[in-house]
Amino acid sequence: MTETQQKAKCITLKGSAELVKEYLLYGVNSILYQRGIYPPETFEPAEHFGLFVLMSTDEKIKGFLNTVLGQIQEWLTQRKVQKITLVITNVNTKEVLEKWDFKVDYEGQTSNGPNDNKNNDLPEVGTKDVKIIQREIREVIRQITGTVSFLPLLDCLCSFDILTYTVPDCGIPKEWNETQPVFIANSQEVQLRSFSTSIHKMDTIVSYRNV
Amino acid sequence: MSHLKYIKEINNLTRMDEAIKGPLPRWQKKCLETSNSSVNHSINTSRKITNGSFLTPTPTPTPTKKNDTRVKKTPSKTSKKSPSRTPAKTPSGGDRFIPSRATTNFDLGYYKIQQQTNIEKNEEKLDNASPSKREMQRLMGENLHGGDINQMRVLSYQNKAPAPPEGYQNPLRVVYSQSKTPASIKASTRYIPQTPDRILDAPEIVDDYYLNLIDWSENNILAVALGANVYLWNAATGTIEQLLELNGNDYVCSVAWIQEGPYLAVGTTVGNTELWDCNQTKRVRVMNGHAARVGSLSWNSHILTSGCRAGQIVHHDVRQRDHLISTINAHAQEVCGLKWSPDGKYLASGGNDNMLQIWSSTQSHTHTQPIYSLNQHQAAVKALAWCPWQNSILASGGGTADRTIRFWNCNTGACLNMVDTKSQVCSLLWSTTYKEIVSGHGYAQNQLIIWKYPTMTKVAELTGHSSRVLHLAMSPDGTTILSAGADETLRLWKCFLPDPHKKKDTSEIKSVVSRLKQSIR
Numbered sequence: 001m002t003e004t005q006q007k008a009k010c011i012t013l014k015g016s017a018e019l020v021k022e023y024l025l026y027g028v029n030s031i032l033y034q035r036g037i038y039p040p041e042t043f044e045p046a047e048h049f050g051l052f053v054l055m056s057t058d059e060k061i062k063g064f065l066n067t068v069l070g071q072i073q074e075w076l077t078q079r080k081v082q083k084i085t086l087v088i089t090n091v092n093t094k095e096v097l098e099k100w101d102f103k104v105d106y107e108g109q110t111s112n113g114p115n116d117n118k119n120n121d122l123p124e125v126g127t128k129d130v131k132i133i134q135r136e137i138r139e140v141i142r143q144i145t146g147t148v149s150f151l152p153l154l155d156c157l158c159s160f161d162i163l164t165y166t167v168p169d170c171g172i173p174k175e176w177n178e179t180q181p182v183f184i185a186n187s188q189e190v191q192l193r194s195f196s197t198s199i200h201k202m203d204t205i206v207s208y209r210n211v
Numbered sequence: 212m213s214h215l216k217y218i219k220e221i222n223n224l225t226r227m228d229e230a231i232k233g234p235l236p237r238w239q240k241k242c243l244e245t246s247n248s249s250v251n252h253s254i255n256t257s258r259k260i261t262n263g264s265f266l267t268p269t270p271t272p273t274p275t276k277k278n279d280t281r282v283k284k285t286p287s288k289t290s291k292k293s294p295s296r297t298p299a300k301t302p303s304g305g306d307r308f309i310p311s312r313a314t315t316n317f318d319l320g321y322y323k324i325q326q327q328t329n330i331e332k333n334e335e336k337l338d339n340a341s342p343s344k345r346e347m348q349r350l351m352g353e354n355l356h357g358g359d360i361n362q363m364r365v366l367s368y369q370n371k372a373p374a375p376p377e378g379y380q381n382p383l384r385v386v387y388s389q390s391k392t393p394a395s396i397k398a399s400t401r402y403i404p405q406t407p408d409r410i411l412d413a414p415e416i417v418d419d420y421y422l423n424l425i426d427w428s429e430n431n432i433l434a435v436a437l438g439a440n441v442y443l444w445n446a447a448t449g450t451i452e453q454l455l456e457l458n459g460n461d462y463v464c465s466v467a468w469i470q471e472g473p474y475l476a477v478g479t480t481v482g483n484t485e486l487w488d489c490n491q492t493k494r495v496r497v498m499n500g501h502a503a504r505v506g507s508l509s510w511n512s513h514i515l516t517s518g519c520r521a522g523q524i525v526h527h528d529v530r531q532r533d534h535l536i537s538t539i540n541a542h543a544q545e546v547c548g549l550k551w552s553p554d555g556k557y558l559a560s561g562g563n564d565n566m567l568q569i570w571s572s573t574q575s576h577t578h579t580q581p582i583y584s585l586n587q588h589q590a591a592v593k594a595l596a597w598c599p600w601q602n603s604i605l606a607s608g609g610g611t612a613d614r615t616i617r618f619w620n621c622n623t624g625a626c627l628n629m630v631d632t633k634s635q636v637c638s639l640l641w642s643t644t645y646k647e648i649v650s651g652h653g654y655a656q657n658q659l660i661i662w663k664y665p666t667m668t669k670v671a672e673l674t675g676h677s678s679r680v681l682h683l684a685m686s687p688d689g690t691t692i693l694s695a696g697a698d699e700t701l702r703l704w705k706c707f708l709p710d711p712h713k714k715k716d717t718s719e720i721k722s723v724v725s726r727l728k729q730s731i732r
Contacts, residue, residue: 034589034612036381045587052587064372071368082363091374139543142565145589149611154381159374164366175369 011126016199017076049134083165091157105201126198136195403671407702418697421547427684428468436463467508478505500525507549518546548595561592583624589613594639608636643689653679
């Protein structure tokens with residue numbers, strides 16, 4: 001195998017973080033559309049990873065997602081994120097109705113947890129083909145769209161927020177705040193497929209109120 | 212040893228675990244009077260008794276004299292618990308001291324003592340929580356938050372995303388609600404009966420969206436798969452005949468008639484495709500080729516194409532001993548829709564991976580790449596139907612997450628039109644009599660909708676099924692639609708009866724079609 005071929009098959013830490021960010025972007029947009037949180041007129045189909053994803057055209061939502069996911073991408077390269085949670089709350093009662101957990105595992109990290117987080121030991125380059133990763137991501141996003149058939153109807157005005165669970169020594173950037181974790185009492189959980197970029201491994205779990 | 216015993220005894224004597232519930236016995240009072248000259252004092256200090264000795268003298272905050280005078284002033288306050296007390300009669304400077312218990316509220320005192328000890332106990336509990344309990348708490352936290360919350364930081368961006376516009380209603384409501392869809396039904400000049408012409412029982416029909424369990428042949432025989440059996444219903448005479456029964460836990464996953472002739476293809480759970488001669492009720496051959504259940508079948512003259520749960524599509528040549536022409540990894544998940552175009556040029560396949568693929572047949576079925584891979588559907592694509600009067604026009608319908616019918620031009624791969632049906636699309640059929648298309652739906656109405664093509668206005672809605680409409684089939688004369696519902700009924704709808712004024716034209720068209728067919732053969 002020549003060097004160029006080898007290069008084509010690798011994925012760097014940065015590239016992996018970007019892929020994860022893209023997955024989050026398309027995943028969150030699909031959720032916002034499929035769960036009917038914003039009017040469907042404000043979404044437009046766009047093809048990503050060989051899949052039609054409905055993306056929001058609302059400038060404010062786009063801006064919010066860009067800022068938040070951009071910051072998350074940076075943390076992903078620093079291996080500081082442990083989990084990203086999309087929370088859907090009732091606007092009026094502030095009750096948490098649904099929550100999507102995107103758990104991040106760093107491949108090659110010892111199971112002792114984040115205490116002995118030595119970045120230098122961890123791989124900077126993955127071995128997985130980008131095509132395969134994209135295919136895996138596609139499967140997960142398809143599953144996200146498919147969840148409509150079992151998730152309960154969100155029959156009220158809802159808003160969403162993105163919480164980021166990071167390691168304790170993570171600095172708080174400007175305009176970011178520390179908040180409380182959320183959970184849904186008496187919830188039902190469904191784990192979707194997971195995918196791995198050979199650097200980041202993502203698990204997607206949806207929890208919803210058990211009515 | 213003996214000194215320990217002594218200390219214990221002393222402790223027992225001096226401790227007063229049981230709080231005082233009533234007045235002290237007279238002998239004790241006397242004793243106290245002599246030693247302390249005030250009973251009130253001893254009672255007031257009872258709170259501290261747990262700490263120190265009963266007999267330790269402590270300064271009294273309230274002198275007895277003052278107490279007495281107060282009692283005098285408010286005789287009515289005397290508690291009921293001490294009815295014998297007559298403080299008014301006692302002279303203030305008398306030689307006999309009768310203590311007043313009105314001010315020493317025993318109930319309150321007792322309560323206060325108990326409360327304090329309870330608090331202390333609780334504090335102790337918290338401090339000395341057993342390690343197993345702490346572990347349990349930690350695990351519960353981890354379960355709730357997906358990790359040790361003390362080792363995490365939860366951050367969020369301050370500038371939140373905007374809330375949806377006021378008064379906006381979740382459009383998914385229509386999917387879940389039972390109300391009639393608002394789209395207007397255009398008045399049609401044609402009379403369409405709103406009730407089924409006949410209802411047949413279909414016990415044990417498998418309620419599975421991904422299977423294809425009915426097919427109506429050119430010879431007017433309907434094949435229905437019910438569980439492990441296949442039955443043939445002769446629509447002309449009404450006779451029913453059992454064709455086959457599978458053994459064990461196997462069930463029939465798909466049936467498909469050859470275009471002309473008595474042959475029926477049957478797909479099974481084990482992955483075999485069986486070929487049956489229905490005139491002789493005899494199995495002609497069994498063709499393997501799949502590792503999972505065969506949920507969809509389609510014929511193109513002598514080519515039988517089968518789609519399987521694992522996503523493969525196999526072309527079988529039924530005439531040859533070596534029947535396998537090619538195996539294609541077409542879908543990532545189960546193939547649930549499979550239809551050859553009437554001219555045999557294109558094959559459309561729909562899968563649970565939300566993909567609709569168009570395959571060309573020109574080069575001996577060996578294509579491993581589809582000519583078009585259409586991913587606009589947001590759910591599994593089961594309902595597929597080729598337009599009978601316009602070659603290369605394909606209609607496809609998506610599942611619950613999608614709910615749309617889309618029309619495709621398979622020469623260009625373009626999506627010509629799409630309509631949101633507000634309900635799972637389980638099946639699609641084109642009318643051969645009118646420029647119309649009929650769709651079968653699931654929740655909430657479980658109805659059949661007849662649409663005018665290409666305007667896609669509703670011509671009629673046929674309700675009656677109490678559970679989703681799984682499959683549709685059309686009689687060979689094109690007048691009757693048969694719908695198989697998950698409510699275990701087959702309903703026959705005479706919704707495409709030809710217009711008496713146009714009868715001549717349609718028969719003419721038919722003859723042209725049949726002549727064409729003959730020339731092809």
